[in-house]
Amino acid sequence: MELLANLSLGFQTAVSPENLLYCLLGALIGTLIGVLPGIGPVQTIAILMPTTFALPPVSALIMLAGIYYGAQYGGSTTSILVNVPGEASSVITCLDGHQMARQGKAGVALSVAALSSFVAGSFATVVLAVLAVPLSEFAFKFGPEEYFSLMVFGLIGSVVLASGSMIKAVGMIVLGLLLGMVGTDITSGAHRFVFGIPELADGIGFVSLAMGLFGICDIITSLEKKEKRDILKSKLTGFWLSKKDLKTAAPAVIRGTLCGSLLGILPGGGAILSSFTAYMLEKKSSREPESFGKGNLRGVAAPESANNAAAQTSFVPLLTLGIPPNVVLAMMAGAMMIHGIQPGPRVITNNPALFWGVIVSMWVGNVILVLLNLPLVGIWVRLLSIPYRLLYPAILLFCCIGLYSVNNNTFDIHLTALCGLLGYIFSKLECEPAPLILGFILGPMMEENLRRALLLSRGDPSVFFTRPLSLAFLLMAAAMLVVVALPSIRRKREDAFKEA
Amino acid sequence: MRITDPKDAYAGLLFVLFGAAAMIFSIKYTIGTAAKMGPGYFPFVLGAVLCAIGSVVGLKSLFRSKEAEKGPSLDWKPVALVLSSVVLFGLFLRPLGLLVSTILMIVVASAASHEFRLKEALVNAGALAFIVLMIFVYFLDFQVPVWPSFLLTRA
Numbered sequence: 001m002e003l004l005a006n007l008s009l010g011f012q013t014a015v016s017p018e019n020l021l022y023c024l025l026g027a028l029i030g031t032l033i034g035v036l037p038g039i040g041p042v043q044t045i046a047i048l049m050p051t052t053f054a055l056p057p058v059s060a061l062i063m064l065a066g067i068y069y070g071a072q073y074g075g076s077t078t079s080i081l082v083n084v085p086g087e088a089s090s091v092i093t094c095l096d097g098h099q100m101a102r103q104g105k106a107g108v109a110l111s112v113a114a115l116s117s118f119v120a121g122s123f124a125t126v127v128l129a130v131l132a133v134p135l136s137e138f139a140f141k142f143g144p145e146e147y148f149s150l151m152v153f154g155l156i157g158s159v160v161l162a163s164g165s166m167i168k169a170v171g172m173i174v175l176g177l178l179l180g181m182v183g184t185d186i187t188s189g190a191h192r193f194v195f196g197i198p199e200l201a202d203g204i205g206f207v208s209l210a211m212g213l214f215g216i217c218d219i220i221t222s223l224e225k226k227e228k229r230d231i232l233k234s235k236l237t238g239f240w241l242s243k244k245d246l247k248t249a250a251p252a253v254i255r256g257t258l259c260g261s262l263l264g265i266l267p268g269g270g271a272i273l274s275s276f277t278a279y280m281l282e283k284k285s286s287r288e289p290e291s292f293g294k295g296n297l298r299g300v301a302a303p304e305s306a307n308n309a310a311a312q313t314s315f316v317p318l319l320t321l322g323i324p325p326n327v328v329l330a331m332m333a334g335a336m337m338i339h340g341i342q343p344g345p346r347v348i349t350n351n352p353a354l355f356w357g358v359i360v361s362m363w364v365g366n367v368i369l370v371l372l373n374l375p376l377v378g379i380w381v382r383l384l385s386i387p388y389r390l391l392y393p394a395i396l397l398f399c400c401i402g403l404y405s406v407n408n409n410t411f412d413i414h415l416t417a418l419c420g421l422l423g424y425i426f427s428k429l430e431c432e433p434a435p436l437i438l439g440f441i442l443g444p445m446m447e448e449n450l451r452r453a454l455l456l457s458r459g460d461p462s463v464f465f466t467r468p469l470s471l472a473f474l475l476m477a478a479a480m481l482v483v484v485a486l487p488s489i490r491r492k493r494e495d496a497f498k499e500a
Numbered sequence: 501m502r503i504t505d506p507k508d509a510y511a512g513l514l515f516v517l518f519g520a521a522a523m524i525f526s527i528k529y530t531i532g533t534a535a536k537m538g539p540g541y542f543p544f545v546l547g548a549v550l551c552a553i554g555s556v557v558g559l560k561s562l563f564r565s566k567e568a569e570k571g572p573s574l575d576w577k578p579v580a581l582v583l584s585s586v587v588l589f590g591l592f593l594r595p596l597g598l599l600v601s602t603i604l605m606i607v608v609a610s611a612a613s614h615e616f617r618l619k620e621a622l623v624n625a626g627a628l629a630f631i632v633l634m635i636f637v638y639f640l641d642f643q644v645p646v647w648p649s650f651l652l653t654r655a
Contacts, residue, residue, distance in 0.1 A: 167553060167557055168557055171553040178518065190529055192540075193543075216583070216586065220578045389610060389615045389620075390610075393605070394606075397632065400589045401636060410593055413586060413589060413590030421579070431511050450537075451537045459535030
């Protein structure tokens, strides 16, 4: 019954006219930007983050969450209509979704994607609400040793489940941790890596780093490709699903939702892995696996429900333990910190209205998206026909104005350009920026917990191995590394990401 | 011995450089002991780890039997123009105001595309300058100089 009381508190917060407006606004702008090809949730959040800074924390987080799943919806729309996934988690939707669009069933594909996302999102919101209280109570028992080991586990997990070279990804984490050190040391007050630049005393701005590495860098790399996009010109009709469609899709939605909810909680899991796993599961368990990739309805329903469920449940580790399980959530963590809220178990007790308000607003946002997106799909499609050469300068401009508005100075603009250059170099060297952002967010927390743990043990590092829970986290991290390094599994992992 | 994967070799080098720089600067801050860490302790350890990882990444690229891969292909135009449009906007926003810097930025940024047409870019710049003026200055009441400062001082 406590759950119901909490949820009703959340409802009061989420459906206040003001917050409802921000939720709607976030969902709409998120979709708008997310629809643009090549711009997924991470880029969208990076670009739009400054717009939320003037709002009170609850409204800002509600709007950011809205931007997040709005962008995800937008991403699947482009996957289906243009075969250009907004981001990795909707890559898999392209396979069957775009085939359906080619067969003239774009409307059905879009409806199934929207409805399965909605069902999955609603279920995952309940999962989040149920798990939040016990998990955060559990987290209160953690000492600094457990926290440190948990962060090691989280960081390693995010690497193992990502694509690309693992050792480079670990290097990017360490580099991110180092970048997180820039600024004033909390304990001693000493300036580190500031080089006499007063603007750096507060550390590298998260918005600059994120916008440079994702927003600006992605614009540069897509300009290099010099490609022309082919846009589906066929008319969009037939959004209504037949009974048969519903019957076909339903079991896939249920399987996808369960799969996504589970994988979303794991570090590094999130939307990408879960949509891929759900698709594979669906294909393997199907009586006619050869129909996948040729416009099978279940090939849209399963990954779309899985990625939305995972997107929602990946808030669990962030809001209860303070550990962002993937980049998007690292962005959310960065935004929370800018608003002066330290993500972690304390949020739920110190700030229950914010916590439950955000959770309920996710569900409200999903309702808004289903109601609005299908009617508005025509506008989104028209947006796609704006040539990229007119679009990207506008995106850059809005980025710059947003950056200036954060602190009313131009330093952040130049820092972003520098981060963009760094991001470009990384992309050329095939080093993924996502682990760097995770490291950047966790760096100061990791240092603080390491310091406290070793202070208590008088410099004896064995505490990390003698406290059972801490040992368990470290063992799990080691096990993940070993398992992925095994040749047979490594090959499978590479195949898996290639197929995706 | 030859470099079979230039991307890994450069990535390794980059890691080692960052790691070494972190270590060198950390020594200047107090390092302290494990029980009583100074501000230099954690960055120093991280720098050392990054150096180690960088060396492994770099060395692996030297001793690999697979066929040599091509190095990263570079196209200077998009990077240089996009980044300089951002920097120009930052440099000119205060002295020349929002309108001039917007137009300058859009034109420079547009030139990065292989489909660049000056006339179109100018029209786009004018339209965006108008939109920005409407949204940010009149609607959101955004505190930013709009006109060049030399015009204002004369008047």
